[in-house]
Amino acid sequence: MSLDTTIHKASTLIEALPYLQSFRGHTFLIKMGGSAMDDPELVKKVMRDIVFLEVAGINPVVVHGGGKAISAAMAKSGLKAEFIGGFRVTTPEAIEIVEQTLSHTINPGLVEMIRHFGGKAAGVPGTDVFLGERIQAKNDSGQSVDIGRVGQAVGCQLEKMQEALDAEIVPVISPLASELGTGKPLNVNADLAAAALAKQLRATKLVYLSDVPGILSDPSDESSLIPSINPEGAKHLMADGTISGGMLPKIQSALDAIHAGVGKVHFIDGRMPHSLLLEIFTQSGIGTEITGT
Numbered sequence: 001m002s003l004d005t006t007i008h009k010a011s012t013l014i015e016a017l018p019y020l021q022s023f024r025g026h027t028f029l030i031k032m033g034g035s036a037m038d039d040p041e042l043v044k045k046v047m048r049d050i051v052f053l054e055v056a057g058i059n060p061v062v063v064h065g066g067g068k069a070i071s072a073a074m075a076k077s078g079l080k081a082e083f084i085g086g087f088r089v090t091t092p093e094a095i096e097i098v099e100q101t102l103s104h105t106i107n108p109g110l111v112e113m114i115r116h117f118g119g120k121a122a123g124v125p126g127t128d129v130f131l132g133e134r135i136q137a138k139n140d141s142g143q144s145v146d147i148g149r150v151g152q153a154v155g156c157q158l159e160k161m162q163e164a165l166d167a168e169i170v171p172v173i174s175p176l177a178s179e180l181g182t183g184k185p186l187n188v189n190a191d192l193a194a195a196a197l198a199k200q201l202r203a204t205k206l207v208y209l210s211d212v213p214g215i216l217s218d219p220s221d222e223s224s225l226i227p228s229i230n231p232e233g234a235k236h237l238m239a240d241g242t243i244s245g246g247m248l249p250k251i252q253s254a255l256d257a258i259h260a261g262v263g264k265v266h267f268i269d270g271r272m273p274h275s276l277l278l279e280i281f282t283q284s285g286i287g288t289e290i291t292g293t
């Protein structure tokens with residue numbers, strides 16, 4: 001290896017120095033999307049980056065999704081996945097599969113990966129964190145329809161998570177809520193759950209890892225990345241249909257989180273090795289950032 005290459009490695013670390021200094025002790029909420037979880041080797045790389053953040057003195061908190069895995073598990077049980085307004089229609093049979101997939105399969109898998117890289121992690125079922133209320137969805141005709149055991153977080157119980165953070169343990173949380181009044185589980189869209197928690201924790205950053213490079217000005221062209229956008233610009237892209245499908249709840253909840261004081265929201269590619277570190281510790285970043293100003 002040439003001397004130049006060796007020196008270049010040190011400059012990468014030096015570029016990270018101001019970020020390492022300013023983020024020490026800050027909380028970052030990382031939402032790991034189900035779309036970016038197809039390849040376990042890539043997921044492992046993300047979890048290793050999360051261990052790096054923790055060692056660097058940042059408090060990462062992980063909320064994961066798992067939409068694809070839930071649909072696959074439902075299909076195995078002979079149930080058809082149906083979405084209305086972006087939310088899964090969740091019958092009493094489906095909620096069992098949702099809970100099993102999220103809290104008993106995906107969640108322990110991520111915890112195990114973090115531990116594998118020498119990090120400390122605790123799996124926390126969303127039902128221990130989020131208090132929820134049932135919601136209805138709007139169908140294509142704009143009518144409100146019952147979609148079963150689907151909810152939104154209306155409160156967060158932070159004790160278990162705070163204990164974990166104080167002990168430098170990364171909490172890994174599934175997107176479920178405990179229904180106010182009954183205590184029964186509700187299925188919560190993971191983007192909305194992540195933003196609700198980021199607000200409660202007063203996180204410095206909310207990072208969405210998905211299967212696209214970031215927000216695209218042309219969703220069919222991965223090279224049309226928008227590196228930075230403000231809330232007004234994002235609202236414009238939602239209104240003109242550039243942002244659609246699974247990106248809608250991310251942007252809506254991102255804007256809500258920024259309004260509530262979360263510093264920055266990032267959208268990055270979970271399929272790209274080290275996208276998390278590159279976004280956080282380099283000047284140019286790698287995905288899209290939304291800032292309040």
Ligand SMILES: Nc1ncnc2c1ncn2[C@@H]1O[C@H](COP(=O)(O)OP(=O)(O)O)[C@@H](O)[C@H]1O
Nearest residue numbers: 033034035210212215216219242243244246247
């Ligand atoms: N303007 C846009 N830029 C990027 N992605 C978009 C855009 N509009 C729609 N999308 C879609 O949003 C998807 C990500 O959302 P989703 O599938 O719910 O992922 P996750 O499982 O990570 O939550 C992308 O795969 C893409 O198809």
Ligand SMILES: CC(=O)N[C@@H](CCC(=O)OP(=O)(O)O)C(=O)O
Nearest residue numbers: 034065066067087088188189190
């Ligand atoms: C109500 C609702 O739709 N909940 C989602 C929860 C998982 C999720 O949001 O996962 P992704 O982040 O991978 O999309 C679902 O059942 O698919």
